[in-house]
Amino acid sequence: MKQKVYFKTFGCRTNLFDSQVMMSALKDYDVTEVESEADIVIVNSCTVTNGADVSVRGYINQIERQSKKVFLTGCGAHTKGESLFGAAKVHGVFGQSEKMKINALLSQESRFYEIGDLNYIDDAIVDEFVGKSRAFIKIQEGCNFRCSYCIIPFVRGDARSMDEAKILEQISRLAGNGFGEFVLTGTNVGSYGQGEGRNIASLMQKMALIRGVRRIRVGSLEPIQINEAFREILDEPWLERHLHVAIQHSSNEMLKIMNRRNRFESDVELFGMLHQKGFALGTDYIVGHPGESDKVWEEAMENIKQLHLTHIHPFTFSKRDGTPSATMKPEVNGAVASRRMAQLNGLIDANNLSFRRSVTTPLEVLVESESDGKYIGYDQFYNKIVIESDEDLSGNWVTLDQYEVQNECNVAKL
Numbered sequence: 001m002k003q004k005v006y007f008k009t010f011g012c013r014t015n016l017f018d019s020q021v022m023m024s025a026l027k028d029y030d031v032t033e034v035e036s037e038a039d040i041v042i043v044n045s046c047t048v049t050n051g052a053d054v055s056v057r058g059y060i061n062q063i064e065r066q067s068k069k070v071f072l073t074g075c076g077a078h079t080k081g082e083s084l085f086g087a088a089k090v091h092g093v094f095g096q097s098e099k100m101k102i103n104a105l106l107s108q109e110s111r112f113y114e115i116g117d118l119n120y121i122d123d124a125i126v127d128e129f130v131g132k133s134r135a136f137i138k139i140q141e142g143c144n145f146r147c148s149y150c151i152i153p154f155v156r157g158d159a160r161s162m163d164e165a166k167i168l169e170q171i172s173r174l175a176g177n178g179f180g181e182f183v184l185t186g187t188n189v190g191s192y193g194q195g196e197g198r199n200i201a202s203l204m205q206k207m208a209l210i211r212g213v214r215r216i217r218v219g220s221l222e223p224i225q226i227n228e229a230f231r232e233i234l235d236e237p238w239l240e241r242h243l244h245v246a247i248q249h250s251s252n253e254m255l256k257i258m259n260r261r262n263r264f265e266s267d268v269e270l271f272g273m274l275h276q277k278g279f280a281l282g283t284d285y286i287v288g289h290p291g292e293s294d295k296v297w298e299e300a301m302e303n304i305k306q307l308h309l310t311h312i313h314p315f316t317f318s319k320r321d322g323t324p325s326a327t328m329k330p331e332v333n334g335a336v337a338s339r340r341m342a343q344l345n346g347l348i349d350a351n352n353l354s355f356r357r358s359v360t361t362p363l364e365v366l367v368e369s370e371s372d373g374k375y376i377g378y379d380q381f382y383n384k385i386v387i388e389s390d391e392d393l394s395g396n397w398v399t400l401d402q403y404e405v406q407n408e409c410n411v412a413k414l
Contacts, residue, residue, distance in 0.1 A: 002030045005106070006038030008063075010056055011046025013185035013219050015074055017138040019044050021124040022073075022102045029106060040069045040106060043090075045076030047155055049318035053080050060089050071106065073099060077115060078155040079322075085113050096141075096156075100124055118142070118157030123166055126174070133368040133377075133395045134217075135179040139167055139203065140186035144194075145222075147248070148259040149289065149317070149325035152187060159191045164198060168206060175212030180397065181366050182207065183217040190218070190225030201229040208238045214397070215366070215380065220244045220284070223262040223270055234277055242280040242311065242382035245270070249286060250303035257291045257328070268306050275308035280355060280381035282311030287344060288337030289317040290328035297340055304347065310355045311382060312348040316341055356383055356405045363400040363410070367393040384409040 005026060009019045022042065023031045032038055041063050045056040056076050063070050072081055072090045081093035094105055097116030105112065122138060142157040143150075171182060184200070186192065192200040204216050217240040221230075226245065233239055249255055252264050271281055285304075292300075316337050319326040365385055367377040374386050375393040385400070386409055387393060393414075403412035 002028065003039040004032040004037050005029045005040045005042060006032050006035045007042045007044060008035070008059060009044045010052065010059075010074065010076075011044075011048065013136050013183060014138055014141075014187060015044050015046065017126075017136045017185055018074070018096060018099055020126050020136070021122070022099050024124070024126045025100050025102050026106075027103050029103070038068060040071070042102075043070060043072050043074070043076075045072060045074035045080075047075040047079045047151060047320075049315075049320055051318045052076070056080070057084070057089075060084065064089060075152065075155040079151070081113065081115065085111070096120070118155075119160070121160050122162050126170060133179075133366055134181035134183055135171075135174045136183045136185050137167060137171060137174075138162065138186055139184050139200070140189060140192045143188040144191065145188065145261065146259060148257065148328070149286065149320060149323055151320045151323055154322065156187045159188055159194060161192050161194070161196060161198065164193075164203060164206075167203065168210065171207055171213065172210050175210055178212075178395070180212060180214035181217065182213060182215070183219060185219040188222070190221040190230075199227075199229050200225070201233050204233060204239070205236075208236065213238065215240060215364070217382075218243065220246050222246055223267055226270060226274075234274075234279075240382065241278060241380040242282065243274060244282040244284075244311070244313075245274075246284040247307075248284055249289070249300060250307065251292075251296050251300040253296055254289060254292055254300065258286070258289060258325070264303050268303070271307045271309075280310040280352075280383065281308055282313065282382070283307075283309060285312055285314045285344065287314055287316050287341045288332040288334075290325060290331050292317075292332050292340075293330075301343065301347070304344070308351070309348050310352045312344065314341060314344055352383070353405070353407060355381070356410060363403065365398045365400060367396050367398060370394050379410075385412060386410070387412045387414060389414040 007019045009015050046052040070090045071092045073094050077093050077095050084090050085093045092112045094114045095116030097120035098114050140161045142159045143153045144159045207213055216238050223245055247262055247267050248260055250264055363379040365377040365379050367375045369376045374388055376386055400412050403410045
């Protein structure tokens, strides 16, 4: 009987893709989605904050007590792998560049530490996404930005792009297997093709020509990456009507401290244009970064009201050892940061409710999961909807003309 392997994936969509690549590469093992059944646990780690490292270490300690064999990969392998390996907390450590060797690595009797390199380019092709209704497609790796708070370029390397032919082949295979929604992901997705005469907009246009591709989402874009080429595809029917544009803050003073490339004046112009075209708009936002005084915060909140945001992925600043921000002063009190976070979330929640009430077009929903007879999916605006139905809707596309807008989400009954 084959041993069973469970994948515990922390962090971003790029890690979700990498986990799927590893699942596809396992030949002598069975993949299980039930942790308790596993003989082996692969921890695909995140290291974006010190808190992420703590979460990974805590999980490894928990699994270790269950006498399962544990292996560490992902970004945390570069920052904490050596210490965890030295403390015999894991049987093996391997970097992202080694993931296609996973079948052989798991078969090694002796412990190993194979961190690999940060210059590799993925050429893996997957045919399936276990437990998913939509497919995550990694199109690039690494980042050339050097934001003061971010460790990721040092654990993922500089930006490099996947081969276009392999990306399109993968999408064609997945579409043939029934996937209709594709989420483009990477460390800095919008930098795809940079310096190579390619760009993400052109790639998406080629993707849309593949039979079975119904909707294309982009994990995250930088404001400067919504350039002329990208603006030309904004009215395409296959493009999601939600864009996640990472600004990180709405105060120019903070953007300078964070070593960001965007500024509020250009952000408000960009977001205004996208809002006029009917997009739901999301962003990443860091609250409580050193230097965020009361005055700066008040300005930031007034500015953010002009951005028409409907979704937000907010972070309370957490020191990341090895980054410039980790030693910056003055620090923001934790209680103050918590109050600011609540204020920010309250504003965006109200915006989202107002946006959902204003939508007049039918909702195109991809159903992703089921719980107690209720089906959960996301529409073209990346808003959650709960559907009551006696029919099994799992993995189906549903068009909804009638639904109820509630505070938390939209609700429908079929």
